[in-house]
Amino acid sequence: MSAYSAKEDVTTTKQNVFVIPDLTIKDLLSAIPAHCFKRSALRSSLYIVWDLVVISGIYKTATFLDTFISPAHISLPHHLLYPAARFSLWALYTFGTGLFGTGLWIIAHECGHQAFSESKFINNSVGWVLHSALGVPYHSWRISHAKHHASTGHMTQDQAYVPKTRSQLGLPAFDPTKEDILGSSVSAEVMKELREALGDSPIGTTLGVATYLLGGWPAYLICNASGQKRYPKGTNHFSPDAVMFAPHQREEIVLSDIGIVLWLAGIIGSIYSFGFWTVFRLYLVPYLWVNHWIILITFLQHTDPILPHYRASEFTFPRGALSTLDRSLLGDCGSIMAWIGAHATHGISETHVLHHVSSKIPHYNAWEASDALRKRLEQAGLKLEGAPGGWKEVYRVFKECKFVEDEGNVVFYKNARGLAATRPAFTDGDASDSGIEVDAI
16 A cells, blocks of 8 residues: 655555564474375376376367367358367367476476485486476476575575566666665655656556566576576576586486477477477467466466565575465466366465475375465464466566665565565574585585
């Protein structure tokens, strides 16, 4: 809620307060039932089978119904309605296949966390196959993703969704006589300068969101878009010499690249054998849906005006893990779509806070573990549940999260008017460690 003072020509806003947690990893893990940590290769494999069965069923249903879209079977008032009906049918196919394809992506991601089974060989073998089939360099991303988990919300160590600062965006320098460093008040002059520099139009935001959802994932892999800002230009997930990889990881990066080469060869070979439009309809559009869902889900897990980002002096692993949100994927479309979204993507959006507390808990145990963890967090005054995940929420967050200040050890996003929705409240505590396995460089 914002208020405008004509006398002082200043806009002020009533801010939420985020209590910076001082919980240790022991506090968090002790709240989770012991059996939730058990991993089963058989049970995990059954989810792969189920996802493939559902995708096959969607394809069979689409091809069966397609045969009836003709004047010989149904009578439509205009001949153009036949191609429109066929387009709608296959659009639904790509949506459903993309959603359950995201489920396969999530299982491969669990393999990277060693949550698929007790065997590292099984985990990495299954993960490499699944992620390669979806155009993901398995080991390369597994390594950088482990660093993300170890440093979530850290301004100079996190690997993804790192906010840009005022200076990085080339915005006017902070002026303490005209604005509050915490973003509770801004003068009209500063607000005008920021809005002109950042842009805040609905069309611009919509185009930005669409570009981000469709191109954000490959852009992150290829050129570190939205990644760690201190990495040199040209940083990517395909070069064994990239700054986030250690020399002893070179073979794993090359193996990941081989997977991508085989993936591209499979696509090219399929186009040669079946034609571009068949491959485009059956695989490439669902693939774009998968990329879209991955960005939508992860962006909303880590980006919101209520979430803090930390500089080194205030960062601890528990604080980083608790700078994420659980959201109901497709929950804004009703309870049925919320169930479909959670089921198809194995609850990755709904149990994400738990996933950052302990990434080795498999998704089928994450629901119970999340319920137990939430009770402990509520005792500490924390409720890390965001609005349902969907396009409307991405638009809102994209619009409200523009930059953070260059100063401050705990920072929150400011919008294009220079106002922040949240400010920190501190308690004393000690840093702790999660046991996350990250190779040292």
